[in-house]
Amino acid sequence: MTNTMWVRGVEWLAAAAADPRACKREWDHGEGVALLEAGRFWDVLSVPERLGLLTLDLLWRPGLPVPGPTLVDTAAGRVGFLLPPDPSGGWVGSGLRCASRGSWVAVPPPYRPARYLEWLVPPDGSGTLHGPGALEDALQQANGTLAVLAPLCGR
Template sequence: MNAMWTHDVEWLAAATPGPEAGNRAWHPGDGTVLVEAGRHWDLVSVPRQLGLLTLDILWYDPVRTPGPTLVDSAAHRVGFLVPPDPDFRWYGEGLRHASSGSWVALPPPDRSASPLEWIVPPGGSGALHSPLILRLALREAGETLALLEPVSED
């Protein structure tokens, strides 16, 4: 097991009630681990098309690398890890916010656990998406998608 993988797993497993259980489940490579949100991070989940466009917008910043980002191919959703903040309000069509009291299935940091995979894996440093920057990118992506929707002829 390489040092980078070990560091990433330790960072993710720190959010579980029993970090050793997370490490054991991830080690074989095909398992997911249920991790409680709201301890070290929250998850903002959006429909896949909105999420992928949002991530593309976030990559335009040459100074900042986007934070950990998941894709769930079965649910057609993209999830962004953000710092836990009970006072920050997330809103939008199709948006889900997993915080304290919510459990999130996470794949190993270095490979998929079908249908879940990291688009941007956790770096082990604890760096997350900035809520304000993510909110702006979600808004820009939503506006772009609205412009691209075909006009109905009612």
């Protein structure tokens, strides 16, 4: 990412904060993590880490657009995909959690990891998010792959 993209990514992400300046101060001089409210600009679909990493791999293919912003929480073993707000909260499945309006999400700055949180795909400031249809297809494919591999791996 270029320096301009980092700056745009910071501005875009901080805009979700009640006080964007305080958010940026926290990233630079505090703990390095800000709590941002989901549901206004984006929701976060959180999935178990193995499923999330395989899903991201399926989305990151030649000829496809770069995937939307994606976080990993190594302490919780979860991957979070930022996608457009969905008032219905229609994501249902084993291990899936959706953070939407009224939920708060801990996020590091786009330019570095903080504690256990890291951007696998940082926001670039363009507002690009994961498309729900493409994300659902990739999740289903990844889930199918993991179901086939589980008996082979003894899990």
